[in-house]
Amino acid sequence: MQKLPVEQSCYWLATRENYVASDPLSGSQSADYAVIGAGFTGLWTAYFLKQLNPSADVVVLERAVTGYGASGRNAGIVSTSIDHTHNLAIGHFGLKEAARLASLGLQNIDELSAFAKDCDFERTGQLQVAMTPAHMEECKRNLDVASQLGIQGYRLLNKEEIQQEVNSPLYLGGLFVPGGGNLNPIKLIDRLKEELLTRGVRIHENTQVASLDNGLVNCREGSVRARRIIMATDAYSHHLLPELLFRFIPLYDYILVSEPLNDEQKRAIRWHNRQGMVDGRTFFNYYRLTADDRVLWGTSEAVYYPPNRVDESCDHSEGHYETLRTSWIRHFPEAAELKFPYAWGGPIASTTRLTPFFGTAYGDTVVYGLGYTGHGIGTTRIAGKILANIATSNRTDLLSLKMVTEKPFPYPPEPIRSLSVNAVTASLKRVDQGESPNMLLRMLDLFGIGFSS
Numbered sequence: 001m002q003k004l005p006v007e008q009s010c011y012w013l014a015t016r017e018n019y020v021a022s023d024p025l026s027g028s029q030s031a032d033y034a035v036i037g038a039g040f041t042g043l044w045t046a047y048f049l050k051q052l053n054p055s056a057d058v059v060v061l062e063r064a065v066t067g068y069g070a071s072g073r074n075a076g077i078v079s080t081s082i083d084h085t086h087n088l089a090i091g092h093f094g095l096k097e098a099a100r101l102a103s104l105g106l107q108n109i110d111e112l113s114a115f116a117k118d119c120d121f122e123r124t125g126q127l128q129v130a131m132t133p134a135h136m137e138e139c140k141r142n143l144d145v146a147s148q149l150g151i152q153g154y155r156l157l158n159k160e161e162i163q164q165e166v167n168s169p170l171y172l173g174g175l176f177v178p179g180g181g182n183l184n185p186i187k188l189i190d191r192l193k194e195e196l197l198t199r200g201v202r203i204h205e206n207t208q209v210a211s212l213d214n215g216l217v218n219c220r221e222g223s224v225r226a227r228r229i230i231m232a233t234d235a236y237s238h239h240l241l242p243e244l245l246f247r248f249i250p251l252y253d254y255i256l257v258s259e260p261l262n263d264e265q266k267r268a269i270r271w272h273n274r275q276g277m278v279d280g281r282t283f284f285n286y287y288r289l290t291a292d293d294r295v296l297w298g299t300s301e302a303v304y305y306p307p308n309r310v311d312e313s314c315d316h317s318e319g320h321y322e323t324l325r326t327s328w329i330r331h332f333p334e335a336a337e338l339k340f341p342y343a344w345g346g347p348i349a350s351t352t353r354l355t356p357f358f359g360t361a362y363g364d365t366v367v368y369g370l371g372y373t374g375h376g377i378g379t380t381r382i383a384g385k386i387l388a389n390i391a392t393s394n395r396t397d398l399l400s401l402k403m404v405t406e407k408p409f410p411y412p413p414e415p416i417r418s419l420s421v422n423a424v425t426a427s428l429k430r431v432d433q434g435e436s437p438n439m440l441l442r443m444l445d446l447f448g449i450g451f452s453s
């Protein structure tokens with residue numbers, strides 16, 4: 001497959017309609033708040049800054065175009081969970097905090113869905129599918145955890161029920177997870193941009209921040225002096241603050257999008273309720289239907305490119321595309337002929353606890369938040385609220401969340417970083433091939449440490 005630039009190979013970016021980029025920064029400017037990065041985190045931060053203080057002068061600086069990073073390249077599967085999994089949240093933060101996160105997550109998606117009009121948001125809920133008895137046990141555990149946290153609406157499905165929903169010979173059962181859905185992420189970016197421009201936020205695209213200083217943002221195109229600078233650069237954050245690498249690892253996830261399903265393929269696969277789906281493997285496939293009935297087929301087998309590389313050279317992986325095409329055929333042999341004309345990758349930031357972290361630098365003039373793994377659509381909205389409240393020194397309950405007050409366990413530096421990523425990846429692959437977790441995985445599990453999309 002030809003390696004097209006991501007603007008052409010990513011289905012969402014390539015089919016974006018009538019997009020007009022805002023002008024780059026020019027000259028020396030000033031603002032109350034300068035936000036770096038125009039993905040979901042940056043745009044929501046600007047949104048909540050204006051909500052907290054409508055007269056605040058807010059400027060957003062983006063090196064490419066809005067949504068160029070993970071926010072415009074993701075699968076668009078919206079989960080209510082802001083903690084990766086509720087089970088992990090109990091392990092890391094305790095039952096009471098996990099219940100608080102779960103209820104915040106549900107309220108967050110209700111609010112997001114009210115905002116995301118015209119973003120093809122379908123609140124279908126999600127299906128976790130089991131392909132082995134061990135996956136089915138995991139579905140049952142997730143159901144138990146949901147009931148411990150008081151979340152309603154989860155439902156176990158047996159083999160016949162799951163195959164009535166989505167007809168794959170591999171499925172033995174599954175779990176319906178309510179509340180979430182699917183949307184078009186680039187439409188959400190465009191909706192946010194439109195809202196911000198209406199509220200007087202200045203957005204400068206094609207403006208790369210080269211360095212930070214106390215209260216000063218330096219770009220090739222100009223500079224901005226600001227009372228507070230908010231870094232919303234997720235997997236790119238080490239380019240400006242290298243010390244953050246202690247707390248996160250940048251990884252790449254890959255996705256295919258097919259041509260629209262024809263009637264025969266739709267009849268064979270069913271999927272009438274259009275849920276976003278994940279299978280039960282450690283390196284799982286995630287998939288959904290787009291508004292025009294294409295299949296988006298992604299893999300969580302995330303790649304680390306040493307040493308912490310995040311740039312255009314990582315945007316494609318032929319090996320992952322091949323594995324994705326093969327896994328599609330395994331799941332849906334009756335639609336084996338389906339062609340996938342779109343293929344791309346994008347960067348995510350993973351922490352050892354798989355939830356984001358927040359902090360300040362340069363004597364508190366810089367505020368940052370990052371580390372949403374591959375589950376950021378909902379979480380970045382809460383993160384934007386958190387960052388806006390930190391930046392305006394506004395006291396709110398949100399700032400007492402443990403994911404705000406506590407930092408994740410650190411990752412080792414290179415070369416141990418590469419060695420450990422390789423060892424863990426190999427061990428996880430063996431689990432997906434049916435082996436039991438080895439000593440390394442059991443130890444990491446004991447400490448609640450990992451990396452994942």
Ligand SMILES: Cc1cc2nc3c(=O)[nH]c(=O)nc-3n(C[C@H](O)[C@H](O)[C@H](O)COP(=O)(O)OP(=O)(O)OC[C@H]3O[C@@H](n4cnc5c(N)ncnc54)[C@H](O)[C@@H]3O)c2cc1C
Nearest residue numbers: 037039040041063069070071074075077209346375376377
């Ligand atoms: C392939 C893939 C699939 C995913 N699927 C899902 C999913 O289905 N559901 C889900 O919830 N999450 C998913 N995610 C995760 C989700 O997309 C991210 O967590 C979320 O978009 C992060 O948003 P962000 O704004 O923090 O970062 P980004 O969207 O990466 O934004 C950072 C922005 O900062 C800009 N920037 C970086 N450096 C500079 C600089 N020096 N100067 C100026 N600008 C700069 C970048 O260009 C970029 O636009 C997926 C991610 C990927 C990559």
